[in-house]
Amino acid sequence: MVSDETFFAWLDGELSPDEAARVESEVAANAELKQLAEQHRAMQARLKGAFDAVAEAPLPESLVTAARKSEHQVIDFAAAKRARHGPWPRSLPQWAAMAATLAAGIVVGTQVPIPSHAPVQVEGGHVYAAAALSQALDDELAGAPSKSPVRIGLTFRDQAGEICRSFTQQATSGLACRSGDRWQLRGLFGAPEGQGGDYRMAAGMDPNLAALVDSTMAGEPFDAAQEKAARKKEWR
């Protein structure tokens, strides 16, 4: 007599061909086992059918959103601005907090020569690059050796024709676009605790930043010559 475990392992296709053949013939010769097999097949089909309805149903928005939120602290300024419907006095602290986060994200653990110069400043609800960050965005070329703690990634134009540059400073990366003669930050992404620059480099561009670059870029990123030429024209 075949054991329960073996019988069900056969039903689930878990047996070797030899064993399966043996159980198969035993079941074929036994009306009770045959009926049991049918009942369990029907039950599993019903089980699968019921739960498959869940997998086939449209996903709730909350889950899709959760999946798109990275473990990185996302500070997407455009989105924050769109989400900001409240009156100015209520939203002001939000920006102040963001600026504080921004400043902390960039200054902590880096070697900015004069730490009292925050690398970002907030003005009229926008965040601009300042100090070492602004300097690097003005002067540095991607892949070129430099003493700046800021590494430049891609340079490209956005849909409005402004030049944008992605950058990384240790575990923080972001995107800044030209606004007049300044660099306005469009997004800044900090790695979670315990993940340093090595992880970031191994993993390539932060996926949040990649998504932001994707949605911002019009056309192709600049090549080295275009980047150099753009610097000459002061990123106009």
Added chain:
Amino acid sequence: MDRPLSFEDELAGLLPRLRRFAHALSRNPSDADDLTQMTIERALRSRAQWQQGTRLDSWAYKIMRNLWIDTARSRSRKEKFEAPAEEAESLGDESAAGIEASVDLNRIMAAMQRLPEEQREVVALILIEGFGYREASEMLGLPIGTVSSRLVRGRTALLQLVGA
């Protein structure tokens, strides 16, 4: 800009399956969606622990299973001191948003709730999610013989509960 499928893309692709597994484990659809959301958030936070080249699905299922056990434990501790636990059947008819009102799903979720947790997870992984015995035993950290005997008991009880 073309880029390879990111970790987030892959994880998002697993959502329907994770949600299905959550429904098989949980007592009602809203608990299931909470569990799915917690799982996604945990997976995103712990992505550094995922080994590239290994299966993302098993890893995410494992996270969900552990979270489910944690929540179930803390709930049962709480309920010991509070009102008696509500019957699974009465909670089962809360229909989930977006899922076609399925009487059968509610009945089957209620039946799953009557299985002991250790049988429920094995039934869910193998009979509903379609994992093999070995994959399930690796995910659960159990010997394959234990998985197979729990599966026998679980599916036998389920057949009694829902009929064929």
